Amino acid sequence: MKRNQYRNAIGLPVLTAVLIVCSAVLLVALSVVVNKNRITALAEQQRQVEQEMKLLNFEIVSLDRKIDQLLDGARVQPLLESKGTWLQKINPDAQVIIHLKPIPAAKTVAQVEGKSQP
Secondary structure (H helix, E strand, O other), X not given: OOOOOOOOXXXXXXXXXXXXXXHXXXXXXXXXXXXXXXXXXXXHHHHHHHHHHHHHHHHHHHHHHHHHHHOOHHHHHXXXXXXXXXXXXXXXXXXXXXXXXXXXXXXXXXXXXXXXXX
């Protein structure tokens, strides 16, 4: 009985080296794909955040316009007068807007300091 003898030139060390190289190339390709997918996902999230910011800014501007329309001086002044507030219109020619009464304690402190200095 004759046995078949195989004469392969590829040995176990060469086969192991080829498998290691192929697996390394496969891992590198897989990591590149994963990184690109992660970057794409982050870019999509950033785009959504920027879109939300634009919408919020538009809403803020529209609310500012609405507030400006509601708080117009011609509308607010009669409301304040009807409520009996002490607010008055500001005179543009006035040098001082708020008039404060002097505090008596402040005069005594100023007089004491003035007397203590020779």
